[in-house]
Amino acid sequence: MANIYQYCIDYFNDAPIIIQLSWVLSALFAVTLISLIFYLKFLRSTLRTKERIQNVYLKKYESDLIEYLYSGNEDEEMTKEQGIIVNYLHKCAQNRLKRKLIITTLLKLRNEVSGETADAIKRLYYQTGLIDYGTLKLRSKKWEIVARGIKELAQFDVTEVHYNVIAQINHPKKEVRREVQMYLVKLFHFKGLDFLDLLKSQLSEWDQIQLLEILQNFDDQNLPSTTKWLRSKNTSVVLFALKIAKIYNQYDAKDEIIKLLEHPDLNVRIDAIAVLGDLGVFEMVDLLKNNLNEKDIDEQIAFFKMMENMYTPSDVDFLFEYMNHENFDIKVSVNKIFKEMNIQDASKFQINTAPESPPSSTNLIQAS
Amino acid sequence: MINNIIEFLFFAFSLSAILSYIILALISAVETIDYMKKNSFVNYKEILSSSISPSISIIAPAYNETLNIVENVRSLLSNHYVNYDVIIVNDGSKDDSLEKLIKAYDLVKVDYLINSQIPTKPLREGVFKSTNPAFEKLIVVDKENGGKADALNTGLNISPNKYVACIDVDCLLLEEALQKMIKPFLETTDSKVIAAGGVIRIANSCVIKDGKLLDVNLPKSLIVRGQILEYLRAFLLGRMAWSKLNGLLVISGAFGIFDKKTAIEVGGYDTKTVGEDMEIIVRMRRHMEEQKVKYKVAYIPDPLCWTEAPDSYKIFISQRNRWTRGTIETLRKHRKIGFNRDYHTLGLISYPYWLIYERLAPVIEVTGLIYFLYLLLNHFIRWDYAIVFILLSYLFTVAFSVITIITEELTYHQYKKKGIGFQLLMTAFLEPIINHPFILYAAAKGNYDYYFNKKIKWGEMTRKGMSND
Structure with a gap:
């Protein structure tokens, strides 16, 4: 045995440097591999255990929450039974994992209920001290914790800390900015859109869709004037304001939108044409017709798309000029209009979006 | 003297390949952590329902x-x-x-x-x-x-x-696949996203009902298990890094989203190649570089698309043969961009990497084997050298696969059932011996077919079907 060992040592010492290096690396990889195997075993077992524990706690917290909600009465601010649950959850909330699970449970139920029950869950969020942990997150140095904190505060409608939240409106991370924007709109509805005045970065299409979805949940009639945003130097704010003008039918903004037809950004000009069409601003049709050929092809397409809903019999001669336009989209729009108008020359086009009758139908469906 | 030069080249190639894998894995790890952070609190439901x-x-x-x-x-x-x-x-x-x-x-x-x-x-x-x-x-x-x-x-x-x-x-698309894939197109404001690729996972032996993935299982077949590990390595430790470097050259043909206008501008898919999925991405990127437009090819690491992998060696070889020919065709067609600084990352990093470590790797490996055989037949083999080099490369390959399994556990944890961890581990040890020779054979045959058998096009893929209805 000693001989073999000695032979190995001698072999290693006599070997060229490249072989020595390769043996060292092999030993290193072998040790790493063994460590990784043990780690994998530990990791899989930890993940399984964690999942099991989480499920147990989730069930427990869910039943505690339901008990809390059902043990309340109108006479007392907090009943004895509720007090016991609050104390228990307060104690649990000191542990990070348990805190996360309690919040998950509260949110799950809060998303399913409304009115007094939702208010009671929010009260519990305060009583258990979870709000303190939530607001503490705003001071974290890690951006993802700040973002998560803002989201949590928005989900529990915590308005008290909104100054601290607004302070993050121009945060370097877009994920944090996004959460701030959603917090403001969720809690302050249209008033929350005032952040657009301060916004220096671009509001992405993703952000815009999310904000509009939140706004559509409210019946608020106090719609803001979009004029100042339509004049914004931030192009994304202008595009967002155009979407608001379209969704909320802001006819009053038409003069400002007409001005946007000369905006330096092509997307703004295209959206402006579409919105003016949606608002039914007929006077801009002639305005656009006058210099249509000087416009970008995408603007021309947007114009004819808009004309599909805004044509009048007096437009026939004008439209005939474009009936065989080289651009497919323009040609389709014009022929659609002729079909609607029952113009004979275009009668061979039967444009529909869905077949009306079984096999015999020969509808022409547009691809644009 | 010549022998020394040849041996040095083989050694340099192997070492650089190992280093490149380590670097890509490190970049992937950083990028994956960042992705997980950014997407841990995204509400996809709002996009889902928005008109x-x-x-x-x-x-x-x-x-x-x-x-x-x-x-x-x-x-x-x-x-x-x-x-x-x-x-x-x-x-x-x-x-x-x-x-x-x-x-x-x-x-x-x-x-x-x-x-x-x-x-x-x-x-x-x-x-x-x-x-x-x-x-x-x-x-x-x-x-x-x-x-x-x-x-x-x-x-x-x-x-x-x-x-x-x-x-x-x-392919089985998960319900949230489209909103997750469309996100990069909508949230990127500083450049134009021209395409986004998703992860492809293997669905053999999984329980699927009414188009929904109900249960993830590991198939018994070693060839399929090997492919599972191979896909995990490619998607979790490879493409994520290329996405970070904005150097992705391929989006899987099984699932990818494109900006239609750009795809049409470049003339759509090339019907003359068998690697149309890679070719269109290279062409779109080349077009954007030539137009001098700031652009991005995004990558989503979430397991959104599940597909059936070949479970017979015949189909497996045919598939890999086609992939090899597709790679050769694309790289040849766009050779102008290689090592060309006008094409930035595409020309200086992505193309050379693909050329050396994807296109030439099997050729170098086969050449190495032939050289080894020559040394063996002439009794020139230095077994002390050979053993340590084989051991080194084997240990590295297995360790890399185990790191991939760990990454999967830490991120998406799809293979939850008890015992699967051990099975995956066994696959990591066996795959280099059992699957790799077939991959090498398919790649070598792909090279042969490309140059000497032009008639061959797509192979047939016999589907068994994933649905367990």
Whole structure:
């Protein structure tokens, strides 16, 4: 045995440097591999255990929450039974994992209920001290914790800390900015859109869709004037304001939108044409017709798309000029209009979006 | 002297390959952590239900898919995204796929004005839509056979939407796939996103019902297990890094979303290559570089698309043979960009990497084996050298696979069942011995076929079907 060992040592010492290096690396990889195997075993077992524990706690917290909600009465601010649950959850909330699970449970139920029950869950969020942990997150140095904190505060409608939240409106991370924007709109509805005045970065299409979805949940009639945003130097704010003008039918903004037809950004000009069409601003049709050929092809397409809903019999001669336009989209729009108008020359086009009758139908469906 | 030079080149190649894998894995780790952080609190439901979310066309070519076509289409139609349509392009199937679709979805023929921006094979029976409002999102196109690329081009011509998702018809898309894939297009404000690729996971032995993935299992077949590990390595530790470097050269043909305008501007898919999925990405990137437009090819690491992998060595070899030929064709066609600083990352990093470590790797490996055989036959082998080098490369390969398994556990943890960890570990040890020789053989045959057997095109993939209904 000693001989073999000695032979190995001698072999290693006599070997060229490249072989020595390769043996060292092999030993290193072998040790790493063994460590990784043990780690994998530990990791899989930890993940399984964690999942099991989480499920147990989730069930427990869910039943505690339901008990809390059902043990309340109108006479007392907090009943004895509720007090016991609050104390228990307060104690649990000191542990990070348990805190996360309690919040998950509260949110799950809060998303399913409304009115007094939702208010009671929010009260519990305060009583258990979870709000303190939530607001503490705003001071974290890690951006993802700040973002998560803002989201949590928005989900529990915590308005008290909104100054601290607004302070993050121009945060370097877009994920944090996004959460701030959603917090403001969720809690302050249209008033929350005032952040657009301060916004220096671009509001992405993703952000815009999310904000509009939140706004559509409210019946608020106090719609803001979009004029100042339509004049914004931030192009994304202008595009967002155009979407608001379209969704909320802001006819009053038409003069400002007409001005946007000369905006330096092509997307703004295209959206402006579409919105003016949606608002039914007929006077801009002639305005656009006058210099249509000087416009970008995408603007021309947007114009004819808009004309599909805004044509009048007096437009026939004008439209005939474009009936065989080289651009497919323009040609389709014009022929659609002729079909609607029952113009004979275009009668061979039967444009529909869905077949009306079984096999015999020969509808022409547009691809644009 | 010559022997020394050859040996030095082999050694340098191996060492640089190992280093490149380590660097890519490190970049992937950083990027994956960042991705997980950024997406841990995203609410996809709002995009899902928003009527102003952008419209997407799912284009799925089908050729002789009669076995599963009805179920596959049903699965595609059950996506939760609000604004999308499904375009099934029946690419001259010789079976009764079309008849089955007509019957199952109450289809009727309609006259459809097609914007033929990309030349394709003519329509056969024409375009069909459903009379049943429940299937209003479905469009079926029956055309003459022209291959997958031609079918996808027909879909591009027909799609009325700004974005197109090109997928294999037999793929299972998870419900949130479209909103996750569309996110990079909508949230990027400083550059134009031209395409986004997703992760492909292997669904063999998984439980799928009504187009939903119910249970993830590990198949018994070693060849499929090997592919699972291989896909995990490629998607979790490779493409994530290339995405960070904005150097992705390939988006899997099984699932990718494109900006339709850019795809059409470059002329759509190339019908003359068998690697159309890689070729279109390289061409789109090249186009953007030449236009000097700031752009990005995004990558989503979430397991959103599950597909059936070959479970016989014959089909497996045929698939890898095609991949090899596709890579050679694409790299040859776009050789102008290689080592060309006008193409930035694409020309100086992505292309050279693919050329050396994807295109040439099997050639170098086969040459190495032949050289080894020559040394062996002439009794020139220094066994002390050979043993340590083989051991070193084997240990590295296994360690890398185990790191991949750990990454999967730490991120998506899809293989939860007890015992699967051990099975995956065994696969990591066996794969280099059992699967790799076939991969090498397929790559070598791919090279041979490319240069000496031009007639060979796509191989046949026999589907067993994933549905467990």
